[in-house]
Amino acid sequence: xxxxxxxxxxxxxxxxxxxxxxxxxxxxxxxxxxxxxxxxxxxxxxxxxxxxxxxxxxxxxxxxxxxxxxxxxxxxxxxxxxxxxxxxxxxxxxxxxxxxxxxxxxxxxxxxxxx
Amino acid sequence: xxxxxxxxxxxxxxxxxxxxxxxxxxxxxxxxxxxxxxxxxxxxxxxxxxxxxxxxxxxxxxxxxxxxxxxxxxxxxxxxxxxxxxxxxxxxxxxxxxxxxxxxxxxxxxxxxxxxxxxxxxxxxxxxxxxxxxxxxxxxxxxxxxxxxxxxxxxxxxxxxxxxxxxxxxxxxxxxxxxxxxxxxxxxxxxxxxxxxxxxxxxxxxxxxxxxxxxxxxxxxxxxxxxxxxxxxxxxxxxxxxxxxxxxxxxxxxxxxxxxxxxxxxxxxxxxxxxxxxxxxxxxxxxxxxxxxxxxxxxxxxxxxxxxxxxxxxxxxxxxxxxxxxxxxxxxxxxxxxxxxxxxxxxxxxxxxxxxxxxxxxxxxxxxxxxxxxxxxxxxxxxxxxxxxxxxxxxxxxxxxxxxxxxxxxxxxxxxxxxxxxxxxxxxxxxxxxxxxxxxxxxxxxxxxxx
Numbered sequence: 001x002x003x004x005x006x007x008x009x010x011x012x013x014x015x016x017x018x019x020x021x022x023x024x025x026x027x028x029x030x031x032x033x034x035x036x037x038x039x040x041x042x043x044x045x046x047x048x049x050x051x052x053x054x055x056x057x058x059x060x061x062x063x064x065x066x067x068x069x070x071x072x073x074x075x076x077x078x079x080x081x082x083x084x085x086x087x088x089x090x091x092x093x094x095x096x097x098x099x100x101x102x103x104x105x106x107x108x109x110x111x112x113x114x115x
Numbered sequence: 116x117x118x119x120x121x122x123x124x125x126x127x128x129x130x131x132x133x134x135x136x137x138x139x140x141x142x143x144x145x146x147x148x149x150x151x152x153x154x155x156x157x158x159x160x161x162x163x164x165x166x167x168x169x170x171x172x173x174x175x176x177x178x179x180x181x182x183x184x185x186x187x188x189x190x191x192x193x194x195x196x197x198x199x200x201x202x203x204x205x206x207x208x209x210x211x212x213x214x215x216x217x218x219x220x221x222x223x224x225x226x227x228x229x230x231x232x233x234x235x236x237x238x239x240x241x242x243x244x245x246x247x248x249x250x251x252x253x254x255x256x257x258x259x260x261x262x263x264x265x266x267x268x269x270x271x272x273x274x275x276x277x278x279x280x281x282x283x284x285x286x287x288x289x290x291x292x293x294x295x296x297x298x299x300x301x302x303x304x305x306x307x308x309x310x311x312x313x314x315x316x317x318x319x320x321x322x323x324x325x326x327x328x329x330x331x332x333x334x335x336x337x338x339x340x341x342x343x344x345x346x347x348x349x350x351x352x353x354x355x356x357x358x359x360x361x362x363x364x365x366x367x368x369x370x371x372x373x374x375x376x377x378x379x380x381x382x383x384x385x386x387x388x389x390x391x392x393x394x395x396x397x398x399x400x401x402x403x404x405x406x407x408x409x410x411x412x413x414x415x416x417x418x419x420x421x422x423x424x425x426x427x428x429x430x431x432x433x434x435x436x437x438x439x440x441x442x443x444x445x446x447x448x449x450x451x452x453x454x455x456x457x458x459x460x461x462x463x464x465x466x467x468x469x470x471x472x473x474x475x476x477x478x479x480x481x482x483x484x485x486x487x488x489x490x491x492x493x494x495x496x497x498x499x500x501x502x503x504x505x506x507x508x509x510x511x512x513x514x515x516x517x518x519x520x521x522x523x524x525x526x527x528x529x530x531x532x533x534x535x536x537x538x539x540x541x542x543x544x545x546x547x548x549x550x551x552x553x554x555x556x557x558x559x560x561x562x563x564x565x566x
Contacts (some may be wrong), residue, residue: 012221027129031129060359
């Protein structure tokens with residue numbers, strides 16, 4: 001499943017970087033480098049039924065996603081963090097984690113392709 | 116000036132980079148990043164000025180590391196930066212000494228920036244205060260506080276050293292001008308409490324009606340004209356030392372109040388109910404003989420035993436032998452340094468004149484005399500004529516009390532014994548009397564000799 005929708009929104013990051021393009025690129029590179037490992041941790045957390053592992057990975061993803069991703073992805077990561085805080089790893093939470101994984105793969109592609 | 120050292124503890128590389136970027140915009144800040152709490156704790160010896168600590172770290176939570184940091188140095192400000200807005204967690208962290216709690220959102224950058232500026236200002240002020248306190252401490256170094264080499268003064272040095280090593284109360288007696296406050300300050304600034312306040316209060320200088328409120332403070336409306344709460348001198352000295360000069364002048368009613376405060380180690384402000392815990396070292400001073408004041412019922416016996424602590428009796432200058440010359444030289448040099456003058460010598464006749472004078476105003480009088488003499492001299496030498504002694508003072512002192520001839524004789528010999536370090540042969544020679552006369556008086560306990 002692939003989406004054509006633009007999943008990133010760099011307006012907040014631009015503001016944070018105060019026009020420093022070089023630093024902005026660096027932040028995007030860190031996001032591209034680190035996001036897959038956190039997504040892997042979320043997957044492992046579901047396999048091990050370890051809600052804390054899922055929560056911690058979502059918590060780690062949140063600050064970068066809040067400044068780089070579109071609202072749909074921010075909502076997903078916040079949902080994951082909130083639900084797993086109470087140990088909830090039900091079907092709905094799992095579905096959201098899968099969507100976040102797909103969106104993360106897609107946003108990385110989009111960011112790599114941007115001018 | 117050294118950079119303001121900031122440790123950023125953040126395991127999220129993305130957010131850590133962002134924090135470092137923003138903080139490094141100020142060239143005065145040196146930012147060092149740590150990916151976990153343990154590494155940060157291991158580097159505390161580098162004395163960071165500030166730590167920003169992520170609440171959720173892979174090797175523990177923010178509270179655990181906050182406690183460890185505060186245990187190492189309670190003065191390092193720690194800002195917790197967290198992705199969670201849990202009010203209970205925030206309160207708990209603040210209670211354990213966190214400077215503030217920031218949520219990771221779009222305003223974090225500005226709030227952190229302002230917070231760091233505020234902390235830097237406070238740190239800089241605190242460092243200045245510490246430097247000033249250190250300088251003050253050096254100023255009151257024992258060797259600089261009291262100049263002298265006589266046996267009497269060497270004994271005082273040893274007492275001061277003992278007093279500064281403990282928290283024992285100290286009572287200082289001595290004639291006016293012998294340096295009672297200076298000794299009190301030296302004990303404070305050479306002891307453990309040196310970075311805490313030293314509050315000096317002269318009991319004789321405060322009107323009777325105001326003294327209770329001055330010492331213990333008052334609450335708003337406790338009496339006509341009290342428009343707000345006033346923190347008293349005891350509270351101001353909390354953690355440090357209060358120096359109660361002229362303690363014998365305190366009236367009996369207030370003596371009982373003071374006794375209660377000293378016994379309970381707590382006070383209640385005038386017109387208030389709240390009890391304030393006190394940790395204050397008390398040093399008292401008087402020019403009167405407190406024991407005699409007790410006998411005369413002018414001073415409460417129970418308060419006497421509470422304040423007497425380690426008694427230090429400062430000798431009068433006339434009992435310090437050649438210390439007069441050491442001090443005179445010191446005062447001349449000090450005056451010349453602060454007035455950018457070349458230092459004159461002190462003529463032998465002047466030295467003789469100074470040694471023969473009894474200095475009713477003690478060291479304070481000698482300083483005033485030498486300041487004037489330095490101004491009046493030709494710039495090269497201070498002659499006997501430059502030193503203008505009060506001609507009548509000597510006589511007045513000798514016959515100011517009605518005593519028997521035997522008592523006067525005792526006083527005179529005792530005075531000379533102190534002056535010449537209790538060297539009986541020398542005193543006998545100076546007074547042109549037989550040694551056996553002196554030994555007999557010592558045997559009859561008419562004269563005091565050191566052990």
